Amino acid sequence: MKRTLSAVAAVLMTSTAFTALSFTAPAFAETVTIDLWSRADRSGPLRAGNIVSAAEQLNRVFAAAGSDTRVGINLIETNAAGFDADALDLLKAHSVGETPDIAIAAHEWIGSFVEAGFAANLEEHITANAAMYADMIPELWTSVMYKGERYGIPQDSEIRMFFVNNDILRAAGYDQAYIDALPGKVETGEFTMFDWCDLAADTVTKGAAKIGWVHRPNVGPDFQMAMASFGIDIYNDDEAKLQITKQGLTDYYGWLKYCVDNGSLPADMTTYSWDSTHAAFRGGDAMGKFHGIWNVGAQMDSFGLSNEKEYFDKLTWIHAPAGKKGGAPKNLSHPVVYVVGDTENKDLAALLVAMASQHVPNTAHAVGTNHTPIMYGQTAMPEFIEKGWALIAGTPMLKYAEFMPNHAKIGQYNAITYTGIQAVETGEMSPQEAAEMVIEELEIELGDDVIILD
Incomplete structure (x- = not known):
């Protein structure tokens, strides 16, 4: 993403491509709706929940800036039995023009998503927002690579x-x-x-x-x-x-x-x-x-x-x-990842993914689901120290991690x-x-x- 947060806000405030309100926002607000695709996942509700929270946070920024623009999240929750079945359903939806702005998926499907024209290349976004990803455990980037470039953001990890x-x-x-x-x-x-x-x-x-x-x-x-x-x-x-x-x-x-x-x-x-x-x-x-x-x-x-x-x-x-x-x-390690759809909302979607990937929201997911962190600094956070001692102990092992091919x-x-x-x-x-x-x-x-x- 090349634009700063203020630039995104400026674009949103002048955009005419707004849809109906689908998430909490003032009745007078113009709303940009982000379609979020996720399996119904009771064992990991914050995979989608952290994106919703990021939208709420961004809306508070807009409100503080005096803007009446809001971001809405349209959660497309599927009943697929597993990530493979869910990925196939996602590809079917994309093939008929129902492409979500963000999808939660097992990382090994990224190659198929790229070849199908669904996944957006995130290299520019990651470079432009380097501070938001500076603490990412480097080995995890391998899981979202396809032909040498990154098409996703690791959402969690494991050993x-x-x-x-x-x-x-x-x-x-x-x-x-x-x-x-x-x-x-x-x-x-x-x-x-x-x-x-x-x-x-x-x-x-x-x-x-x-x-x-x-x-x-x-x-x-x-x-x-x-x-x-x-x-x-x-x-x-x-x-x-x-x-x-x-x-x-x-x-x-x-x-x-x-x-x-x-x-x-x-x-x-x-x-x-x-x-x-x-x-x-x-x-x-x-x-x-x-x-x-x-x-x-x-x-x-x-x-x-x-x-x-x-x-x-x-x-x-x-x-x-x-x-x-x-x-x-x-x-x-077998990370679940956020994939941004190659849609007109991809810059905003990528920003929400970046916000959801920060230390506090990701820690809430990781500790609650026994996943190792995506950022090194998470292991020093009080919640990890109190509840995630096994996850802290496992994090250094990522140095030798292999990943399933995409x-x-x-x-x-x-x-x-x-x-x-x-x-x-x-x-x-x-x-x-x-x-x-x-x-x-x-x-x-x-x-x-x-x-x-x-």
Whole structure:
């Protein structure tokens, strides 16, 4: 956005493109209506609510300036079952000319939004309002990039990592010095993915754990951080296409086979339900699990923990370790984002998004929904310090975060690579056979949307 707030106000006061009042404003006011698209999201009401509050704040500015111009929010609330279904509904609405000014979406749909002509390029807006975004955690910008430019603003963030039960390690004979050193060894590449499986297997052998470790039992993005540990970069930024390497995929599946063979990972893991997966770790049977930071509350309840000190005495967090010694660890974040429609109101819409993204409103959302912040300074705010100690602890981990590619077919990609996981863990295929099968299916299903690197 090139205009300052006063310039926007001047444009609004002289504009004749006003619509009927749709949000609280004086009866005499001329109103610019901003269409806001959002799923009905009881678990995150401030995703849309913070935009509404930003409009109220801007209206107070207009009133103080003596202007009778007002901003109204027309909330288009959908009943889509999830963000993927919602994104498809949004694209349908755009295709028939019902393009909203702001949409709340999962970041991986940005590429599709750009190609469909829906998403506005926000590079000029971000540059012109640099002070409003100066504290943004830099890694999060990756989640809204498409072909090297930003088409969204991160609305929240998260961390998916490996959880470790310290009590099981202690029962297996590992002292506190070993436990305390583990995160650092992961970050330096000294502790690898194979070491993870060896450690888990040792706790089972010694009777300290019934299960070494568990992962999600169905298709999902969590596996991407494990794939990245083996050097699999699943997206080509320059060509905006998905990609895969046969060698990397073989190494990744080889690691899973290693974990099953040494007894650390159940061979029938992909037949588990979510309830049994959660119960394995929260019930104290499994040494480790990889999933997301939002599990902290349920873990506190299951283990009978009451504060931060008790929690980190019981559990340790680590990134997905490197696939080999000296490599870099990985984790995963999956931000929800604000996307501004390429409409006549895009400058004003972008301003509202910027206002909704500031420390105070975003903190209210983050703390209330167990999301890590989008701005570093949020971790110093009283509400975060009082209620968000786990989120503060997780924020530095964003340094190693991976993001799902902004590509419409990432869901198909994940589903196909998951068939290889099932085949290897159940012993139906060798890692090499599974890699060949998956690559063949990717070529058939995704065609020109995927690049085979070797």
